[in-house]
Amino acid sequence: MTPARGLGTMVAVCALVAGVAIPAYAATQTPAANAEASTWDEASSESQAFSSSGDLASADLTSTSYSARTADEISQIDAERKALVRAKEQQAQQEEAAAAQQAQQQAAPAQGSPAAAPQEAPAAAAAPAEPAPAAPAANGSWINPLGGAGYYISRSVGSGHEGSDMVTTSQADYTVPIYAAKAGTVITSGEVVGGWGNTIAIDHGDGTTTLYGHMSPGSRQVEVGATVTQGQMIGYVGSTGRSTAHHLHIELRINGAIVDPVGNLPI
Ligand SMILES: [Zn+2]
Incomplete structure (x- = not known):
């Protein structure tokens, strides 16, 4: 390749590059100012999504903002969630205990009558024991x-x-x-x-x-x-x-x- 031909090729390449690049700049009146404005606009628009830590601390530290929850708040929420779980477990245990007690009460008559019978039996035996002097009297006691x-x-x-x-x-x-x-x-x-x-x-x-x-x-x-x-x-x-x-x-x-x-x- 000759030097002249090589230079021509470079110019052509540059022209191609400029041909692509120049229309983009042609849309704005001042490429330099436009470039600054574009940079500013991007920063300004992105600031809505990417706030600084100072913005987070001042504007978004509310309990209703998920993104603003601090580690303490998260631990507090976690504690509340665990407390809720414990409450549900306690409620379940209470319901289970109540059900068991009700079951015992329902079973009580069946179990109670045999249990009460031995208790009443001595009482019944003791009750005749007092009139016993009269009862054996009719049978021959003196x-x-x-x-x-x-x-x-x-x-x-x-x-x-x-x-x-x-x-x-x-x-x-x-x-x-x-x-x-x-x-x-x-x-x-x-x-x-x-x-x-x-x-x-x-x-x-x-x-x-x-x-x-x-x-x-x-x-x-x-x-x-x-x-x-x-x-x-x-x-x-x-x-x-x-x-x-x-x-x-x-x-x-x-x-x-x-x-x-x-x-x-x-x-
Ligand atoms: Zn005598």
């Missing part, structure tokens, strides 16, 4: 013919003595009542019955009989043939007949045989 009066046993069956002597603390007529040890029918009732003095005997209808001697004069409450209930007052302790002190001479027979009242009656 009561103390002197009730709660004070006494002591001075003598019992043996050596020709066919009963037990219950010496009362009170030694006055008509002060200590005598009660039928068990329900039955009066088979003996007299003011003078052998050495027993004023005496009553009762057939209890179950093969047993009881006899009450030395009662106070005229204190008998029932006559032969009368039906008595257990605990019914039939007279008063006295010292009639062959007696030296106020006491109840009580005899017990089972199928006609003498039995010691002590150990067989609650005396």
